[in-house]
Each structure stands twice: as structure tokens, then as C-alpha cells.
Amino acid sequence: xxxxxxxxxxxxxxxxxxxxxGIAIAIAAAVSAISTEFFRWDIWDKYWINSDGSxxxxxxxxxxxxxxCWIGGDYSPFSMAFYYxxxxxxxxxxxxxxxxxxxxxxxxxAIVRCGRERYYFSKYIAAFISGALVVAIPLIINYIIVxxxxxxxxxxxxxxxxxxIFMSSFCSKLFxxxxxLYDLIIILIDMIFAGFWASLCLSLGFFIKNKAAIIILPYxxxxxxxxxCMLVSAFRFYIELSPFNFLKGYETSNTISGLVIFxxxxxxxxxxVAITYIRGKTDNVY
Amino acid sequence: MFIKILKFxxxxxxxxxxxxxxxxxxxFWLVDFVLFMQRMNMGVDTPELIEQxxxxxxxxxxxxxxxxxxxxxxxxxxxxxxxWMLVILIIAFTSLRYPVDNLSGYGRHxxxxxxxxxxxxxxxxxxxxxxxxxxxxxxxLSAASFALFVGAECNLNINEFLLRLLMLNFRELVPMxxxxxxxxxxxxxxxxxxxxxxxxxxxxxxPLMSFFIxxxxxxxxxxxxxxxxxxxxxxxxxxxxxxxxxxxSIGLGFVLCLSLCIVIFVIGLIKVNRMDILxxxx
Numbered sequence: 001x002x003x004x005x006x007x008x009x010x011x012x013x014x015x016x017x018x019x020x021x022g023i024a025i026a027i028a029a030a031v032s033a034i035s036t037e038f039f040r041w042d043i044w045d046k047y048w049i050n051s052d053g054s055x056x057x058x059x060x061x062x063x064x065x066x067x068x069c070w071i072g073g074d075y076s077p078f079s080m081a082f083y084y085x086x087x088x089x090x091x092x093x094x095x096x097x098x099x100x101x102x103x104x105x106x107x108x109x110a111i112v113r114c115g116r117e118r119y120y121f122s123k124y125i126a127a128f129i130s131g132a133l134v135v136a137i138p139l140i141i142n143y144i145i146v147x148x149x150x151x152x153x154x155x156x157x158x159x160x161x162x163x164x165i166f167m168s169s170f171c172s173k174l175f176x177x178x179x180x181l182y183d184l185i186i187i188l189i190d191m192i193f194a195g196f197w198a199s200l201c202l203s204l205g206f207f208i209k210n211k212a213a214i215i216i217l218p219y220x221x222x223x224x225x226x227x228x229c230m231l232v233s234a235f236r237f238y239i240e241l242s243p244f245n246f247l248k249g250y251e252t253s254n255t256i257s258g259l260v261i262f263x264x265x266x267x268x269x270x271x272x273v274a275i276t277y278i279r280g281k282t283d284n285v286y
Numbered sequence: 287m288f289i290k291i292l293k294f295x296x297x298x299x300x301x302x303x304x305x306x307x308x309x310x311x312x313x314f315w316l317v318d319f320v321l322f323m324q325r326m327n328m329g330v331d332t333p334e335l336i337e338q339x340x341x342x343x344x345x346x347x348x349x350x351x352x353x354x355x356x357x358x359x360x361x362x363x364x365x366x367x368x369x370w371m372l373v374i375l376i377i378a379f380t381s382l383r384y385p386v387d388n389l390s391g392y393g394r395h396x397x398x399x400x401x402x403x404x405x406x407x408x409x410x411x412x413x414x415x416x417x418x419x420x421x422x423x424x425x426x427l428s429a430a431s432f433a434l435f436v437g438a439e440c441n442l443n444i445n446e447f448l449l450r451l452l453m454l455n456f457r458e459l460v461p462m463x464x465x466x467x468x469x470x471x472x473x474x475x476x477x478x479x480x481x482x483x484x485x486x487x488x489x490x491x492x493p494l495m496s497f498f499i500x501x502x503x504x505x506x507x508x509x510x511x512x513x514x515x516x517x518x519x520x521x522x523x524x525x526x527x528x529x530x531x532x533x534x535s536i537g538l539g540f541v542l543c544l545s546l547c548i549v550i551f552v553i554g555l556i557k558v559n560r561m562d563i564l565x566x567x568x
Contacts, residue, residue: 017495077510080364080366080509081505212383212493212494212497216379216382216494223368223372224313224372227317227368227372235327236327244366
């Protein structure tokens with residue numbers, strides 16, 4: 001059952017659509033970052049290098065690095081757009097499937113044959129995997145493309161303002177010592193968040209019959225959550241609470257805290273598991 | 287026949303959704319409250335900024351203004367206008383399902399019995415217009431009631447604190463006082479056109495994808511300032527009445543919106559006339 005559901009999730013049109021959109025944005029972000037760096041190097045070559053090979057200005061070479069130019073470290077329009085679409089992209093592939101099967105009556109047939117636990121567990125896992133992959137694949141593609149053109153220079157703590165990763169930032173020590181591991185952790189966090197988000201949207205299929213509402217309503221609530229975080233900032237609380245910002249590999253206005261990231265993911269995971277377990281056990285299928 | 291269909295749409299698409307308008311009223315109150323608290327927060331450090339009272343103009347511009355032109359500043363975060371996105375996405379979401387559900391439900395029978403697809407389509411366009419107007423009327427009502435509650439002024443003046451809150455560059459702004467009525471009207475018209483576009487697209491592709499396209503237009507309009515990305519027309523902060531930095535002409539904006547509106551209407555009419563409504567299902 002699990003294999004069947006995962007295959008359905010990963011070969012469906014919705015997954016392909018979301019993946020194509022994600023990859024398109026990732027490639028656009030890569031092209032934008034690479035062209036910006038090429039322009040920067042051109043400036044260096046034409047105006048900043050003396051005849052003896054020395055530079056007449058500090059080029060801040062360490063800033064021109066893969067670890068700042070990939071989609072999770074860059075502040076280009078496409079990078080920001082990717083993170084704002086992330087919850088939608090994660091939910092599009094398979095989150096609507098439970099509501100669809102409840103409406104069509106397929107659920108009754110499936111449960112009769114394989115049992116409730118196996119059915120709901122398979123659905124949950126398939127939604128998680130499809131949501132995680134639809135986010136991870138574009139991130140990895142972007143990383144590889146940028147790595148082909150921009151050198152992986154070690155970040156310099158003296159230039160922290162350009163990376164927007166400061167002493168108090170999440171895993172800042174890791175960024176300045178093992179930046180590749182830092183970026184992999186960011187990708188992993190994004191994947192896990194996207195997976196649980198997709199599962200949360202799936203679990204809403206017990207309450208909401210409309211497939212579009214299952215995906216759009218939580219997204220609007222997430223935007224509302226980000227808006228309410230602005231109210232929290234008004235009380236001088238400057239820790240980043242919005243997933244649109246803490247999933248990135250750099251800080252925007254507030255400090256990113258590992259505890260907040262972990263708590264947010266845990267809350268989403270627990271709510272989705274609780275709903276799926278409780279409603280799965282008690283729901284009258286017939 | 288058109289009047290009867292319109293009455294049906296008003297009854298089922300508006301009157302029966304009164305509960306939704308109550309929620310929207312509360313949502314707009316929340317937006318005004320957040321602005322109020324942010325203003326109080328700014329006043330702690332710079333008390334002179336909040337000497338002038340909050341106004342309805344501040345509340346409307348805060349919710350509907352959008353953002354300044356996007357420039358990649360590596361040391362300054364771009365102030366993403368989440369409230370602007372929310373306001374537009376909520377109206378887009380609330381007007382997403384009704385036309386499609388109607389077509390696969392009662393609307394199908396109405397078209398068959400009335401014999402007029404054109405009347406059905408025109409009725410939907412008018413319903414959408416009424417829906418958008420009610421939405422913004424509720425926003426205005428909410429702002430007015432909030433103003434009465436906190437003792438704000440009931441005028442459309444804009445205070446300096448809002449300019450700082452929205453991180454606007456004073457040197458790139460048109461001298462005050464600003465006429466924000468026309469840019470706000472352009473915003474409302476643009477949102478109507480976006481919703482019409484979404485409604486048309488939902489006849490070709492799934493409603494979810496049409497909503498995704500609407501969101502994409504809004505997000506990319508934030509980062510690319512072109513009047514042809516019509517999300518820009520929904521941002522009063524980028525119009526010539528407010529900014530001098532690559533301002534968007536309001537006249538051009540209205541012309542573009544009107545042209546798009548006509549094009550969408552005509553394409554919709556052709557599509558509805560030729561569509562196979564009998565096999566249309568959710």
C-alpha cells in the first residue's frame with residue numbers, strides 16, 4: 001500500500017507541475033546569481049585591478065562565494081519568491097488526495113481491503129515524501145548549477161553583514177567553518193518542514209471537502225501568521241517566527257533561532273499526526 | 287433573464303456568505319490593530335513621530351499600499367508587504383470557487399433552461415464586481431470603526447510614521463499632501479481584473495492552478511516594476527501620486543486594466559459559449 005501511494009504521489013500530474021515550477025524558479029535564481037557575480041568580477045577586472053595585479057579597492061572576495069549565491073543564501077527576487085511559494089509547492093502534489101478519495105468513495109474500498117492504519121499511514125508518508133522532494137530537488141539543482149560557476153570560497157566572519165549570518169544566528173559557527181554542511185542542514189530543514197506541511201494539509205482532508213481550499217486556506221493562514229508576527233515584533237521580540245523567513249539560510253530582520261525552527265516543525269508534525277491518528281481511528285468511513 | 291440569474295448569484299454568492307464578511311471585518315480590524323501597535327512601538331523611541339493622530343488614510347495605505355520598488359540592498363531587508371498580499375489573496379480565494387461550483391451545479395441547469403450562456407457569464411462578472419466592492423466597503427467600514435474606537439482621525443491624510451514604517455525613501459516621494467483616493471481606486475480595479483483573470487483561467491485549468499498564477503503575478507510584481515505585471519497597478523506606493531522613483535502612471539494603469547477587463551470578458555464569453563457544460567464536474 002505504501003509503495004502504491006508513493007508511486008501515485010510521485011508520478012501524478014500535480015507533483016510534476018509543482019516540481020517544474022520549483023525547478024524553473026530555482027534555475028532562474030541560479031542564472032540571476034551567476035550573472036550578478038559575473039558582472040561583479042567584470043567590474044573587478046576592468047576597474048579594480050592594477051597593472052601589477054594588486055587591487056586598488058577591497059573587493060570583499062569572500063562575499064563572492066557559492067555559500068551566499070545559492071537560492072537559500074541569496075536575496076534575489078527568485079530566491080524570495082521560492083520561499084514564499086514553498087508551502088504551496090509542498091502541498092500541491094498529494095495533499096488533496098485524502099479529500100478526493102473521501103468524496104469519491106475510494107477510501108471505503110481501500111480501507112476494507114487493507115485496513116485503516118495502513119491506509120492512513122501510507123497516505124501520510126506519501127504526502128510527506130512528495131512535499132519534501134518537491135522542495136528538495138529544486139534546492140539541490142540550484143546548488144549544483146551555482147556551484148558550477150561560482151567558487152566555494154570560505155565565508156569570512158569579517159564580512160558577516162553580506163551573508164546576514166551573525167554571531168547569534170542559527171548555526172553561525174558551522175557556516176563559517178563547515179559551510180557546505182550548513183547549507184545541507186538548511187536544505188534538510190526545508191525538506192522536513194515541507195514534508196510535514198504537506199502532511200498537515202492532507203490531514204485537513206478530514207474536515208474540508210474542497211481540494212483547492214485544503215491547499216490555499218493553510219497557506220493564507222500561514223501568511224496571516226507572518227503578519228501577526230509583525231505584531232509580536234512591536235513588543236520588542238526580535239526572534240524570527242515566520243517560516244517564510246526562518247527557512248532561508250540567512251536572517252532578514254529578526255534573529256533565527258534553532259529552537260523556533262525545531263518547535264515549529266514539531267508543532268506541525270504533532271498536529272498532523274494527531275489529526276490523522278484520531279480521525280483515522282474514529283471516522284465513520286461508511 | 288440576466289436579472290434573474292444575477293439575483294440568484296447575489297443571493298447564493300453574497301447574501302448566504304454573510305458569515306464570511308463578518309470574519310473579514312475582524313481580519314481588517316486585526317490589520318488596523320497591528321498598525322496601531324507598530325505605531326506605538328515606534329513612538330517609544332521617537333515620540334515626535336506619533337504626535338499626529340492615526341488616520342483612516344494611514345490604515346488604508348498600510349493595508350493596500352504594497353511596497354516600494356524592489357532594489358537589491360545587501361544590508362537592508364526588503365519589507366515584504368504581507369498585509370497587502372493577504373488582502374488580495376483573501377478576495378481572490380473567496381471568489382475562486384463560486385463560479386466553478388455554479389457551473390457544475392445549478393448554473394448548468396440555469397444555462398440550459400434560460401438558453402443564454404452570455405447572461406450567465408455577464409452575471410458572473412457583475413457578481414464579482416459586487417463582491418469586490420463589498421469587500422473593500424467592509425475594509426473601509428472596519429477602518430472607520432477602528433478609528434472611532436482608538437480616537438483616530440477620519441481623514442485620508444498620511445502621517446510621517448507610516449513612511450518610516452514602510453521604509454520609504456523620503457527623497458523619492460512626491461511632496462505631501464497626497465491624493466490617495468485615485469491610487470486606491472486603481473488598486474480596487476486591478477484586484478477586480480485579477481479576480482476576473484482567475485475566474486477565466488479556472489475554466490481552462492483547475493481553480494487551484496489559477497489561484498497559483500494569481501499569487502505568482504502578485505509575488506513577481508513585488509520584485510519587477512512593470513505596469514504589465516498588473517500587480518504593480520495594485521500598489522499605490524508605486525504610483526505617480528506618491529513616488530518619483532520610476533512611478534507608474536495612473537492613467538496608463540486604468541487604461542491597461544480596462545483593456546484587460548475587456549479582453550478577459552470577450553475571451554470568457556467565447557469560452558463559455560463553446561464550453562461543454564454537461565461534462566463539467568468538480
